[in-house]
Amino acid sequence: MSARKGTVLVGCVAYHPRIVTIWEGFLPYFAERGLRTDYVLYSNYERLVDALLSEAVDIAWNTNTAYVAAEERIGGDAQVLGMRDVDADFRTVIAARREDAPADARSLAGGRLALGSRDSGHAAILPLHYLAREGLDAASECDLVRFDTDLGKHGDTGDSELRVLRAVREGEADAGALGDATWARLRTESPENTEGLEVFWRSPTYYHCNFTALPSFERGRQWTEALLGMSYDDPSVRAEMELEGVKRWLPGDKSGYADLTEAMRQQGYLG
Amino acid sequence: MSARRLDAGTLELGGGLEVLVSAALEGLAPGGEIDVALASRAAALELPPWARIAGHEVTGEDSDTTRFVVRIRRGPVARTLGGELPPRGSPLALPDGTLAMEPLRDAVGAAPEEASSDSGLVPIGALAEPGAPGYDWQLNDRGRLWAEEISSLTESAAADQWDATTEIPWEAVDGLPDHVERAVAQVMTYIAQNEYAALYLPARFLPQVNPQYAEVLLWLSSHVHDEARHVEVFTKRALAGGARAHALASTELSLHTLLAERDFTGSALLLNVLGEGTFLDLLRFVEQHAPDAATAAAARLARRDERRHVHFGISHVRGRIESDPDVRPALVSAAEARAAKLTSLSGLSPLLTEALAVMSAPSLQPAEIAEAASEVRSLLVRMDENRRRRLRAAGFDDATARHLSELHTPNLM
Secondary structure (H helix, E strand, C coil), rough: CCCCCCCCCEEEECHHHHHHHHHHHHHHHHHCCCCCCEEEECCCCCHHHHCCCCCCCCEEEEEEHHHHHHHHHHHHCCEEEEEEEEHHCEEEEEEEHHHHCCCHHHCCCCCCEECCCCCHHHHHHHHHHHHHHHHHHHHHCCEEEEEECCCCCCCCCCCCHHHHHHHHHHCCEEEEEEEEEHHHHHHHHCHHHHEEEEEEEEEECCCEEEEECEEEEEHHHHHHHHHHHHHCCCHHHHHHHHCCCCCCCEEECCCCCCCHHHHHHHCCCCC | CCCCCEECCCCCCCCCCCHHHHHHHCCCCCCCCEEEECCCHHHHHHHHHHHHHHCCEEEEHHHHHHHEEEECCCCCCCCCCCCCCCCCCCCCCCCCHHCCCHHHHHHHEEEEEEECCCCCCCCCCCCCCCCCCCEEEEEEECHCCCCCCCCHHHHHHCCCCCCCCCCCCEEEEECCCHHHHHHHHHHHHHHHHHHHHHHHHHHHHHHHEECCCHHHHHHHHHHHHHHHHHHHHHHHHHHHHHCCCCCCCHHHHHHHHHHCCCHHHHHHHHHHHHHHHHHHHHHHHHHHHHHHHHHHHHHHHHHHHHHHHHHHHHHHHHHHHHHCCCCCHHHHHHHHHHHCCCCCCCCCCHHHHHHHHHHCCCCCCCHHHHHHHHHHHHHHHHHHHHHHHHHHHHCCCHHHCCCHHHCCCCCCC
């Protein structure tokens, strides 16, 4: 008998051991609501998107970059089943040494700009895109210092962002880009990583991760309902929600990916 | 809708900004808003993502000539699932500047009759947050653990702590004749051997007691700590004069049966009432007949602790019997079961009783040895009389007290 029969299969990228803890905690929650769910781990988002396209999984827990890549291949009809509250107002920030912080982004021209993994939306693709909107073509006007340390994981591990901050702290770069949530967490939980630095620029908001499904997936609505019903006040999933960095799940919404789609197209990540 | 203004000055994330804003939001109902005024643009740029991660919403950002202002709406999520804390009550009364355990219970309520076996490590008066890992405590019934004076006994234990390294006149050990020192070493070794059992038995119950009975945990901990010091002081005295002695197998057999007791009240009877009760008489004898001041001091200080333990045992057993008369035959059965395992023992080892006599005698002159041996025989009679008295105080009738005391005869502890 197939293990898959009747089971909603969610694909995730194993960027940290806690992914297992999170999903082992979530599975009973979905089962109790009549939506038997299981998870499969992939080592990178490219494999996960392939798995979604080939229907090896029903739902992909995607980064924004992975979602845009999947949407492009699906043809614009992907279902977005939900996202975290923190995914809805994501920004990129650029930090510099406090004494050298420039007044604006244009002032970075001629300097060294550290970026995270090149497949990270928040730490590489979008900063270049939004800086260009402000008139700075960083790829040609700055010396880019790239830290491609977790390629395939789209910046999820946070490792490349830590290297960005270290490069700025140690004077190997004049400024560095990272996710604003990463910055806020490091500031309060391990301030040594941001010692002597400050944020001087931030991007517009954009969306980050989402649960992506093919248009043919028939139980998307039920699964979304169950997801949105998950409460941070429920002790049986609170610890897992904390690990996932979510306090409230939000319904699927495609409106926050236009900039990233444009950026990925311009920077050659699509097609 | 107006928002209260919070001037955060030059604070930044990681430097106290999040502490100040959290405290301010904590005072608001979900949906309430505050305007956080910040001196630096950098702080104004990093506060919104912090608010988002913490489950709040940024509903506005503004600046004037001196301040950057971030308006934050408190999110709906509670920081804990433990429920609302009650309003602050009156400070606890402090008679003579002291704070015992009873006023805590007066303030928050008595220990529950029954405690949930899966409850967590929740201090008295604290609100337990759901979702914590479950435990499986074995002792969850207040009546099966409590003693009327448990809190005051624990207070006494804390007040009576002593130091076996510095509070014994160890220099007084020097100079005893060989035969006396060997006798002292044997008596001290015997007592230390028994103190091990008195340590292990209450220690076994400690991890079984539901944390809601903090007083019981404090009591048992003090008991264990007392016994550890007794093991220490009698071991030190045994070795201090240079002699060595035997750890007797017959003593081991007796203690082995004591350690087999698994019931809390059974342990209170066998260890606290019978064993430590008998030891009160033994330690008194040692104190009065010790050939040196160090031995006398060790016996005196240990005896002071043992009196508390005996007091607890009598109080606990009496309380159990009063609340449930069926406990009485069960306790008699426990004593009989222990005695049944000790049929090979007819009484105390001659090695011990002879050592007690030699230790007590001023010399090896026959008349003085005879006198000392007579004192030891009197001690054994006195032990029996006092055991019966304590058993009656614990709620047993005369006949049962006599029966239980006789069953205990081969043992001291």
